[in-house]
Amino acid sequence: MLTVNLAIIIPFLAATLVPVLHKKISRIHIGWFVFIVSAALFAFLVRYIPRIASGETFLYTLKWIPSYHINFTTYMDGLSLIFALLITGIGALVTIYSIYYLSSNENLSHFYTYLLLFMGAMLGVVFSDNMMVLYVFWELTSISSFLLIAFWYHRKRSREGAQKSLLITVTGGIAMLVGFVMLYVMSGTMSVREVIATVSTYSEHSLFIPAMVLILLGAFTKSAQFPFHIWLPTAMEAPTPVSAYLHSATMVKAGIYLVARFTPVFGGEMTWFWMVTGVGLFTLFWGSFNAIRQTDLKALLAYSTISQLGMIMSMFGMSSAALVNGYSVDSVIFTQAAFAALFHLVNHSTFKGALFMVVGIVDHELGTRDIRRLGGLATLMPITFTIAIIGSFSMAGLPPFNGFLSKEMFFQVAVNISEFNFASDTWSTLIPVVAWVASILTFVYCMIFVFKTFLGSYQEEKLEHPAHEAPYGMLFSPMILGALVVLIFFFPNVLGDYLLRPAMSSIFPTIAENEDLGVHVIPWHGFNMPLKMTIGVILLGILLFISLRYWKGIYKMFPEKWSFNTLYGNILEQLEATSNTVTNFYMTGHLRDYMVYIYSFFILAVGGMLVITNTLVFNIEGNASISSLEGIIALVMMIAAVTILFAKSRLTAILLNSVLGYGVAIFFVLFRAPDLALTQTVVETVSTVLFLAAYYFLPEWKKEDTRKRSKSVNLIISILVGVIFTVVALAVQNGKLFDSISSYYENSYELAGGRNIVNTILGDFRAFDTMLEVVVLLIAGLGVYTFIKLKARKEDASVEDK
Amino acid sequence: MRTNNVILRAVVKLVVFIILTLAVYLFLSGHHSPGGGFIGGLVLASAFVLLFIAFDIETVRHAIPFDFKKVAALGAFISVSTGFASLVFGEAFLTQAFDYFELPFFGKTELSTVTIFESGVALVVVGVVVTIILSIVEDV
Numbered sequence: 001m002l003t004v005n006l007a008i009i010i011p012f013l014a015a016t017l018v019p020v021l022h023k024k025i026s027r028i029h030i031g032w033f034v035f036i037v038s039a040a041l042f043a044f045l046v047r048y049i050p051r052i053a054s055g056e057t058f059l060y061t062l063k064w065i066p067s068y069h070i071n072f073t074t075y076m077d078g079l080s081l082i083f084a085l086l087i088t089g090i091g092a093l094v095t096i097y098s099i100y101y102l103s104s105n106e107n108l109s110h111f112y113t114y115l116l117l118f119m120g121a122m123l124g125v126v127f128s129d130n131m132m133v134l135y136v137f138w139e140l141t142s143i144s145s146f147l148l149i150a151f152w153y154h155r156k157r158s159r160e161g162a163q164k165s166l167l168i169t170v171t172g173g174i175a176m177l178v179g180f181v182m183l184y185v186m187s188g189t190m191s192v193r194e195v196i197a198t199v200s201t202y203s204e205h206s207l208f209i210p211a212m213v214l215i216l217l218g219a220f221t222k223s224a225q226f227p228f229h230i231w232l233p234t235a236m237e238a239p240t241p242v243s244a245y246l247h248s249a250t251m252v253k254a255g256i257y258l259v260a261r262f263t264p265v266f267g268g269e270m271t272w273f274w275m276v277t278g279v280g281l282f283t284l285f286w287g288s289f290n291a292i293r294q295t296d297l298k299a300l301l302a303y304s305t306i307s308q309l310g311m312i313m314s315m316f317g318m319s320s321a322a323l324v325n326g327y328s329v330d331s332v333i334f335t336q337a338a339f340a341a342l343f344h345l346v347n348h349s350t351f352k353g354a355l356f357m358v359v360g361i362v363d364h365e366l367g368t369r370d371i372r373r374l375g376g377l378a379t380l381m382p383i384t385f386t387i388a389i390i391g392s393f394s395m396a397g398l399p400p401f402n403g404f405l406s407k408e409m410f411f412q413v414a415v416n417i418s419e420f421n422f423a424s425d426t427w428s429t430l431i432p433v434v435a436w437v438a439s440i441l442t443f444v445y446c447m448i449f450v451f452k453t454f455l456g457s458y459q460e461e462k463l464e465h466p467a468h469e470a471p472y473g474m475l476f477s478p479m480i481l482g483a484l485v486v487l488i489f490f491f492p493n494v495l496g497d498y499l500l501r502p503a504m505s506s507i508f509p510t511i512a513e514n515e516d517l518g519v520h521v522i523p524w525h526g527f528n529m530p531l532k533m534t535i536g537v538i539l540l541g542i543l544l545f546i547s548l549r550y551w552k553g554i555y556k557m558f559p560e561k562w563s564f565n566t567l568y569g570n571i572l573e574q575l576e577a578t579s580n581t582v583t584n585f586y587m588t589g590h591l592r593d594y595m596v597y598i599y600s601f602f603i604l605a606v607g608g609m610l611v612i613t614n615t616l617v618f619n620i621e622g623n624a625s626i627s628s629l630e631g632i633i634a635l636v637m638m639i640a641a642v643t644i645l646f647a648k649s650r651l652t653a654i655l656l657n658s659v660l661g662y663g664v665a666i667f668f669v670l671f672r673a674p675d676l677a678l679t680q681t682v683v684e685t686v687s688t689v690l691f692l693a694a695y696y697f698l699p700e701w702k703k704e705d706t707r708k709r710s711k712s713v714n715l716i717i718s719i720l721v722g723v724i725f726t727v728v729a730l731a732v733q734n735g736k737l738f739d740s741i742s743s744y745y746e747n748s749y750e751l752a753g754g755r756n757i758v759n760t761i762l763g764d765f766r767a768f769d770t771m772l773e774v775v776v777l778l779i780a781g782l783g784v785y786t787f788i789k790l791k792a793r794k795e796d797a798s799v800e801d802k
Numbered sequence: 803m804r805t806n807n808v809i810l811r812a813v814v815k816l817v818v819f820i821i822l823t824l825a826v827y828l829f830l831s832g833h834h835s836p837g838g839g840f841i842g843g844l845v846l847a848s849a850f851v852l853l854f855i856a857f858d859i860e861t862v863r864h865a866i867p868f869d870f871k872k873v874a875a876l877g878a879f880i881s882v883s884t885g886f887a888s889l890v891f892g893e894a895f896l897t898q899a900f901d902y903f904e905l906p907f908f909g910k911t912e913l914s915t916v917t918i919f920e921s922g923v924a925l926v927v928v929g930v931v932v933t934i935i936l937s938i939v940e941d942v
Contacts, residue, residue, distance in 0.1 A: 072889075
């Protein structure tokens with residue numbers, strides 16, 4: 001009954017097993033274990049296809065924090081199943097590929113742990129119905145992506161790439177979180193399904209549009225949409241299997257998933273239509289335009305991924321036109337855009353995955369992926385060449401490859417938008433034009449990819465290794481993907497009927513009730529507008545490719561110093577410099593100064609609070625009388641406290657300080673708080689030992705020369721703190737602002753089976769706090785340990801490059 | 803300078819056992835009377851610290867061959883996983899359960915999952931306190 005939840009948890013469990021297995025079984029490559037996990041998950045999910053296709057959906061709930069409506073709820077429908085199949089399927093293929101790509105000298109257990117972490121997180125993103133849980137998994141994908149990009153962390157560029165991707169995607173993620181919280185405020189539920197069901201009741205709410213923009217910000221940063229695309233090219237520092245998996249097939253599509261998932265919520269808004277379509281189209285153009293100038297094959301593919309993601313994004317934007325004016329027979333045609341988007345999403349994963357793997361093979365076997373040093377590999381690497389042809393021709397939109405079908409559909413939906421006069425004339429006619437121009441550019445860089453790498457003259461002197469075909473293990477996965485590219489072209493409707501049609505009803509639940517939203521894909525649909533556009537793309541594309549060196553000068557108009565990359569770099573630098581200045585301004589390195597800050601804040605906050613809330617009343621009539629024993633202890637403590645000020649040695653000061661601590665413990669005993677007394681005694685003992693241990697390393701205790709003025713300021717602060725403490729202690733019984741909650745805990749014996757209220761609070765009522773405190777304690781302990789033990793020794797060699 | 807602390811050592815050998823027993827007692831009694839995981843753990847840690855003071859670190863290391871970092875990690879693992887355990891039974895995260903059992907010799911006894919949770923807390927406290935003190939002292 002917990003099957004889908006379990007599917008999310010399994011990769012995490014497997015991730016914890018990887019280091020253990022890697023240590024125990026060194027004979028077999030640990031990647032095979034990861035392959036088994038992902039292949040098994042894939043097989044498990046495939047079994048759901050028939051039932052999903054017949055319109056079933058699956059909902060499972062595990063209670064997590066029910067009091068805040070946060071439950072680990074998973075919802076499997078057509079949309080999430082498509083993504084989940086991509087995640088596990090491509091994951092399995094990439095794992096096989098990586099087994100041959102990474103040598104066993106690499107830190108394999110790290111690599112596969114991160115990979116499984118990512119797989120679990122990504123499955124969590126697509127299956128979670130609860131927005132808060134979705135957010136947690138969302139950030140987890142950013143973190144695992146960060147770890148994987150920085151896999152070769154001794155390289156400076158890897159670290160920079162990892163940092164950039166993390167900063168951008170997490171910033172977007174936090175924006176998304178705020179958007180989710182706004183949705184929660186409006187709808188009172190954390191469940192996406194319930195939000196969709198009740199959206200009409202608050203679509204006029206003033207927070208609706210801000211929530212939409214913030215959620216889109218999360219989607220755009222994750223899916224590398226303009227102007228946040230800059231992280232994707234630098235993320236190419238990751239090992240190629242990671243680029244193929246995270247940065248083309250799955251993680252970058254999380255933003256698209258989010259847009260698709262929230263289309264029924266926000267799709268009715270005109271702003272949504274223009275933002276998603278506009279940003280998507282511009283990204284499509286900008287990515288393809290920039291891909292042409294790249295000389296690094298991976299950078300070329302990175303920009304092409306940006307461009308293709310923009311294309312899918314824009315199609316989802318256009319599909320929301322179906323919702324803007326409500327349901328009508330005319331509006332159904334716009335839903336085709338979403339079908340095309342889903343179709344292209346799958347196609348893109350197949351051909352781009354294959355292309356990334358091809359680049360990985362070239363890089364791995366030849367030692368370079370610079371176009372200027374490559375050429376003439378077609379005869380030396382025939383299989384790789386074939387896969388490259390299939391992948392890039394599909395991307396260019398040529399038959400008989402699946403990219404042709406989805407590209408045609410893309411043209412069709414772009415034409416639909418302008419023909420049906422959906423929006424203002426000028427803008428909606430621009431949509432097909434931009435789509436067409438960007439497709440020409442796409443065609444050009446696809447040709448660059450194939451012809452500059454595999455044709456032309458072979459220059460062995462520029463390569464690190466002479467060219468030869470890759471081992472079959474590395475060719476296996478791209479071959480499968482290449483075969484899929486062709487198969488989908490010939491049997492598109494298998495995919496369409498079983499996967500895409502059920503997903504359509506998740507995107508348009510209201511329309512799907514009345515209409516069948518499936519589209520019958522046919523390769524030949526007459527000599528119509530899209531076909532004419534494709535022919536135009538091919539002709540102009542060939543022309544531009546041939547005349548490439550004549551018009552390449554156009555890129556000089558966009559120098560590096562005007563790019564968003566430079567802007568990002570400058571912002572980061574400025575931020576670091578400014579925060580350094582600000583921090584250095586008050587972090588003087590003297591504990592004494594820090595005490596002044598802390599206590600001044602205390603005086604302002606607590607003292608101010610007392611004055612503002614008018615709780616400064618105390619009435620000591622009801623208090624118990626003070627016995628002579630208590631008086632004596634108080635006196636002893638006072639004397640000890642004052643003596644610390646005049647102590648000559650540090651040891652004396654430490655011991656006097658512990659007199660204070662034990663004095664407090666005695667008070668606890670007197671006031672019948674044995675729990676507190678016990679804790680206080682033991683804590684005091686242990687911390688005195690700790691003081692004495694640290695004492696060894698401290699310099700000679702000597703009087704510091706401080707100026708008269710700061711001395712008197714310190715005196716005033718100390719007196720004020722003392723006064724406020726005393727006043728608070730006296731006033732605490734009187735000025736109550738709200739009722740005490742203690743009565744709830746009084747029947748702890750019935751609720752938690754324990755008579756010790758303190759412990760039932762710690763272990764049961766508020767166990768969450770205790771659990772997190774325990775974890776924080778562990779982290780603090782490890783922090784102390786690493787600070788002291790793992791400092792770099794002088795003779796250690798530096799492993800980092802600049 | 804090496805002082806002869808025979809008396810301290812002789813006393814410590816005996817006292818440590820009393821402290822350890824007290825720690826276990828405090829831990830178990832925490833449900834109904836003063837005590838519990840945190841205090842039990844701290845008392846346990848103070849017993850170890852006493853050993854480290856009376857004898858040198860190497861000797862104690864030899865006698866108690868635990869890696870206290872791992873003890874702390876194990877504790878955190880236990881505490882967190884008890885939270886997940888309740889999910890398996892369809893309850894909210896960190897739901898604790900208790901019931902009364904007739905056990906031979908002990909008679910009617912209350913057993914509760916809080917004990918497992920608290921044992922994790924105790925292990926973290928022991929592990930972290932000893933780790934911190936040891937790493938500071940050893941850093942000479």
